[in-house]
Amino acid sequence: MDLRALRRPIDSPDDPAPWADESAAPRPALDGDTTCDVLVVGAGLTGLWAAYYLLEADPALDVLLVESGASGQDERGIGACSARVGLDADGIAERYGEAAARDARAALRDAVVEVGGVAAVEEVECGFRFGGELVVAGDDHAFARLARQAAAATRWGDETHVLGGAALAEHVRLEGAVGGTWSPEAARLDPGALARGLRDAVLSRGARVVDRTDVARLSAGAAVTTHGTVRAATVVDTRPHGTRRTAAALATAPLPEAVWEQVGLARGEVLAHTDGLRVVREASGRLVAGRAPAAGRTRPVRAAARSSDALHADLVTLVPVLADAPVTHAWQRPLAEPGALPSVGLVDDHAWARSGGTGPAAANVAGRTLAELVTGTQSALTRAPWVRRG
Numbered sequence: 001m002d003l004r005a006l007r008r009p010i011d012s013p014d015d016p017a018p019w020a021d022e023s024a025a026p027r028p029a030l031d032g033d034t035t036c037d038v039l040v041v042g043a044g045l046t047g048l049w050a051a052y053y054l055l056e057a058d059p060a061l062d063v064l065l066v067e068s069g070a071s072g073q074d075e076r077g078i079g080a081c082s083a084r085v086g087l088d089a090d091g092i093a094e095r096y097g098e099a100a101a102r103d104a105r106a107a108l109r110d111a112v113v114e115v116g117g118v119a120a121v122e123e124v125e126c127g128f129r130f131g132g133e134l135v136v137a138g139d140d141h142a143f144a145r146l147a148r149q150a151a152a153a154t155r156w157g158d159e160t161h162v163l164g165g166a167a168l169a170e171h172v173r174l175e176g177a178v179g180g181t182w183s184p185e186a187a188r189l190d191p192g193a194l195a196r197g198l199r200d201a202v203l204s205r206g207a208r209v210v211d212r213t214d215v216a217r218l219s220a221g222a223a224v225t226t227h228g229t230v231r232a233a234t235v236v237d238t239r240p241h242g243t244r245r246t247a248a249a250l251a252t253a254p255l256p257e258a259v260w261e262q263v264g265l266a267r268g269e270v271l272a273h274t275d276g277l278r279v280v281r282e283a284s285g286r287l288v289a290g291r292a293p294a295a296g297r298t299r300p301v302r303a304a305a306r307s308s309d310a311l312h313a314d315l316v317t318l319v320p321v322l323a324d325a326p327v328t329h330a331w332q333r334p335l336a337e338p339g340a341l342p343s344v345g346l347v348d349d350h351a352w353a354r355s356g357g358t359g360p361a362a363a364n365v366a367g368r369t370l371a372e373l374v375t376g377t378q379s380a381l382t383r384a385p386w387v388r389r390g
Contacts, residue, residue, distance in 0.1 A: 016329070016331065017076045017077075017192070017249065017251070017329060017331050017333070018251045018282070018286060018288070018328070018329045019076075019079070019190050019191050019192025019193065020192055021192060021196065024070070024072075024196070026069075026070040026071075026211035026212055027070075027071060027209050027210060027211040028210060028211070029210055029211060029212045029213045029226075029227045030066065030210040030213040030225055030227035030228050030230070031227065031228070032227070032228040033228045033229045033230070033231075034064070034228065034230055034231075035062075035230070035231045035232065036062045036063065036064040036208070036230065036231075036232045036233075037061045037062040037063065037232065037233050037234065038051075038054055038061055038062070038063045038064070038232060038233065038234045038235075038236060038374060039064050039066065039223055039230050039232035039234070039235045039236065040063060040064065040065045040066070040236045040238060041065075041066050041215050041218065041223060041235070041236065041237045041238060041239055042065075042066075042067065042237065042238035042239040043065040043066070043067035043071035043072065043199065043209055043211075044067075044195065044238065044363075045191070045194070045195050045198070045355070045360055045363035045364075045367070046238040046353050046354060046355050046363040046366045046367050046370075047065055047067075047236070047238035047353075047367070048065070048071075048072070048195060048198040048199055048202060048367070049198065049363055049364050049366070049367025049368060049371075050236060050238060050353055050366075050367035050368075050370045050371050051063050051065055051202045051207050051367075052118070052198055052201060052202055052205075052367070052371075053367060053368045053370075053371030053372070054371045054374060054375065055202060055205040055206070055207060056371075057371060057372075057375045057377065058375060059205060059206070062206075062208075063202070063206075063207040063208070064207070064208045064209075064210070064230060064232070065202070065207060065208070065209045065210070066210055066213050066215060066223065066225060066230065067209070067210070067211050067212075067213065068212070068213065068214045068215070069211065069212065070211050070212070071195075071199050071209050071211050072192070072195035072196040072198070072199040076249070076331060076332075076333045076334060077191050077249075077290075077333055077334075077359055077360070078249050078278060078279075078280050078288045078289065078290040078333065079127075079188050079189055079190060079191060079280040079282055079288050080133075080186065080188065080270040080278060080280050080359060081112055081115055081116075081128070081186060081187045081188070081189050081270075081359060081360040081361050082112070082133050082185065082186040082187075082270055082359055082361060083105070083108040083109045083111065083112050083158075083183075083185035083186065083361055084108075084133065084185075084186070084272075084358075085108060085336070085340065085341060085342075085356065085358040085359075085362055086336040086339050086340030086341065086356060086357075086358055087339045087340065087341050088149075089101045089102075089104070089105050089152075089153070089155070089156035089158065090152065091339060092104050092105075092341070092385060093156075095385065096385035098155075100384070100385040101156055101385075102156050102157055103380050103383065103384060103385075104341075104384055104385055104386070105156045105157055105158055106157055106380070107365055107380065107381055107384055108185075108361055108362065108365060109157070109158070109185045111361040111362070111364040111365045111368075112130075112185050112186060112187055112361045114364055114368070115128070115187070115189070115194070115360055115361060115364050116128045116130065116187060118198075118201075119189070119194060119197065122197060122198075122201045123197075124193065124194060124197025124198070124201070125193060125197070126189045126190045126191075126193035126194040126197060127188065127189055127190045127193070127282065127283030127284075128187055128188070128189045128194075129187055129188055129189075129267075129268035129283070130184070130186075130187045130268065131186065131187060131188060131265070131267040131268030131269040131270065132182050132183055132184040132185070132186050132267070132269055132270070133182070133183050133185065133186035133269065133270045133271075133272060134163075134168070134171055134172060134180055134181070134182050134269050134270070134271045134272065135180050135181045135182075135183075135272045135273075135274065136168065136172065136174055136177050136179075136180040136271065136272070136273045136274065137177070137178055137179055137180055137274050138176050138177065138178065138273065138274055138275055139176075139178060140178055142178075142274040143178050143179045143180070145274075146162070146179070146180060146181045146274070147162050147179075147181075149181070150162050150181050153183075158183060158185070159183055159184055159185070160181050160182070160183045161181060161182045161183070162179070162180075162181055163179055163180050163181060163182055164179050165177065165178060165179055167179075168180050169264075170264075171264055171265070171267070171269055172263065172264035172265055172269065172271055173262065173263060173264050173319075174273070174318045174319060175317060175318050175319070175320060176318070177318075182269070186269075186270045187268065187270070188268045188269075188270055188280045188281065188282065188283070189360065190282070190283065191360055194360065210227075213225045213226060213227050214226045218235060218237060218350075219235070219350075220235060220348050220349045220350040221233070221235065221349055222235070223235060233349065234349050234350075234351060234374055235349065235350055235351070236351045236352065236353065236370060236374070237350070237351070237352040237353075238352070238353050238354065238366075238367070238370075239354075240334070240354065240357070241343075241352075241354055245334070245335040246332040246333060246334055246335055247290060247291035247292070247332070247333060247335045248290065248291055248307055248308040248310070248311040248330065248331075248332060248333075249288070249289065249290035249291070249308075249311075249330070249331055249332070249333040250288070250289055250290075250308050250311060250312060250315075250327050250329060250330040250331075251282070251286045251287070251288045251289075251327070251328060251329040251330075252286055252287045252288075252322065252325040252326060252327055252328065253286065253325065253326045253327075253328045254284050254285035254286050255285050255286070255287060255325060256285075257285075259321055259322075259325070260281070260285070262321045263281075263287070263319055263321065263322075265279070265281040266281075268281060269281075272292065273318065275314070276291055276292055277289060277290075277291065277292075277311075277314055277315065277318065278290050278291070278292050279315075286328075287322065287325070289311060289315050290311070290333055291311060291335070292335065292336075308327075308330040312327065334357050335357060336356050336357035336358045340356035340357060340358055341356050341358075341362075341385070341386045342354065342355050342356050342358070342362045342363075342365050342366040342369070342386045343356060343366070343386055343388075344366050344369045344370050344373065344384075344386055344387050344388070345373075345387065345388035345389065346370075346373040346374065346388075346389055347388070347389070351370055351373060351374055352370075353366040353367055353369065353370035354366060365381070365384075366386075368381060369381040369382060369384060369386070369387060373387070373389075
């Protein structure tokens with residue numbers, strides 16, 4: 001398939017992912033000066049999770065979320081909710097010690113379950129399905145590396161199963177695959193529907209959410225915005241920090257079941273390939289693919305990762321049956337830095353939480369940890385290696 005005819009939607013970073021609800025009108029902007037107990041700057045998944053857990057801990061809190069764009073619309077991932085982040089357990093242990101690594105891995109595994117549990121309780125229809133995560137090796141050297149990592153994973157409480165070629169084919173069928181691993185701590189979901197559902201949940205609990213309100217200046221007790229000044233007992237910043245790298249992502253039209261029978265992923269597995277390709281079988285039958293750092297490594301994604309043409313070519317090499325599948329969406333997704341972890345902190349009355357660009361599970365961990373710091377709760381989360389206190 002020649003994607004050059006789709007050049008504008010492929011390479012423009014402002015083009016929507018399939019999760020966007022373009023028909024939804026933004027919420028009103030801030031209307032003048034106001035006050036609140038907790039101001040959350042940024043109403044993406046991290047900010048929404050923070051507000052959700054703040055109100056769960058103390059329903060009487062007056063929580064205001066301020067978003068520069070449209071709340072619940074900034075999720076541009078590929079629909080993978082995984083316990084895997086940019087820094088593996090060995091790397092966490094090197095930086096923070098073995099106990100911290102075990103606690104961090106447990107928190108990230110629990111977060112996948114927590115996301116699904118909240119979606120069920122709040123009746124958020126986001127296509128959440130546990131299927132685990134497959135990591136597929138394209139050569140014997142990569143397969144040996146995955147097998148070593150699986151053997152080491154038990155040190156940190158992670159469950160990882162090594163799959164030979166025949167066992168792997170029961171999950172997915174890729175050209176050139178020699179084997180892989182499967183771990184249960186992952187699910188597929190619609191991140192846009194999740195974000196919109198969380199926004200509705202916090203609104204129903206009394207939070208205020210304002211859209212199209214840029215924050216010009218932030219301090220410990222106030223935020224100056226384009227539409228007024230907000231004074232708050234606690235200010236929380238959940239906006240992405242620094243320059244965000246991006247990589248190509250694309251989605252096909254819903255594929256016929258006959259095509260999926262040739263591909264696999266029938267259980268909703270998230271797929272990662274050791275060459276850096278990630279694939280999700282979305283609930284409606286779309287195939288969604290994107291680039292990420294090569295599975296099991298922390299090396300940067302190569303420059304060609306920004307090209308959706310190259311992404312499509314690599315996808316078809318692995319799954320030739322997709323050669324004629326129509327591509328309906330192509331966009332640039334934020335990409336975590338190698339070695340990224342969530343980052344959460346509370347210094348005086350100023351707090352921050354960032355997922356590290358590593359997906360919905362890390363966003364849940366960051367938002368939940370932040371809520372516990374703000375409310376003074378002591379837990380394994382507030383002792384996690386990504387937490388900084390003043």
